[in-house]
Amino acid sequence: MLFIFLFLISNYYFGQNDLEIRILNDTIKKVSYFDQNNIIYTITNNSEKNYLLVLDNLEFNEDPEYEVEPFFIGLPDYYLYEKNTRLSPMFSFGASSTNSYPQFDLTSIEFQKFRKQFQKEYDEYEMKIAYRISKKIIIIKSKEKKTFGTKVNFPSYMGRYFNMENSKDYYFQVSLQNPQEIMSKYYSVLHNKDKEQQFTIFTGQIYSNKIPLVYKVYNNP
Numbered sequence: 316m317l318f319i320f321l322f323l324i325s326n327y328y329f330g331q332n333d334l335e336i337r338i339l340n341d342t343i344k345k346v347s348y349f350d351q352n353n354i355i356y357t358i359t360n361n362s363e364k365n366y367l368l369v370l371d372n373l374e375f376n377e378d379p380e381y382e383v384e385p386f387f388i389g390l391p392d393y394y395l396y397e398k399n400t401r402l403s404p405m406f407s408f409g410a411s412s413t414n415s416y417p418q419f420d421l422t423s424i425e426f427q428k429f430r431k432q433f434q435k436e437y438d439e440y441e442m443k444i445a446y447r448i449s450k451k452i453i454i455i456k457s458k459e460k461k462t463f464g465t466k467v468n469f470p471s472y473m474g475r476y477f478n479m480e481n482s483k484d485y486y487f488q489v490s491l492q493n494p495q496e497i498m499s500k501y502y503s504v505l506h507n508k509d510k511e512q513q514f515t516i517f518t519g520q521i522y523s524n525k526i527p528l529v530y531k532v533y534n535n536p
Contacts, residue, residue, distance in 0.1 A: 333362035365514040372463040377473030396486040404475040485528040
């Protein structure tokens, strides 16, 4: 365990510069309260190493405090800025949905095989987290770039809500967090991804570029 800890610590410092996340949209335009925006972004490995990370690009993290729960590791965060000031989200109790815990077929042959392999390391709750993580592992080879897309809504998205006004100077940014403590706990699952390939496990947080968000909503309630 000490080796794993030191290994992940060293990766934290190198991974921040080795991986780059970049939004490809020039501008986000919001003209209707009910519109969703499709955010296209890339993750580029600028190093000579192969990197492994956890990424779930189906949606964004809904937690208003930008915390990463173990069950939802890999969900990217997004930030809104008014000029150079980052806006603090509120929690909307009337939100239509929040990140939902994935439902697995616990009787499937695949899950039972996974459980048998890791049953000495994790309890039943942790086993579900470990299984989900195993499905969200991304390997980005040296100098490789991968493209992802995720839909998001403004000013509310699942549990988050921002006070936004028409025609203000807004900017949008994406980040990805793979917290060291979670990656360390599920190191065995991560390392099991491809035993024939050498890779570095990314831990830490990377931030994208900022792009303009044009908010001129005619039906703002």
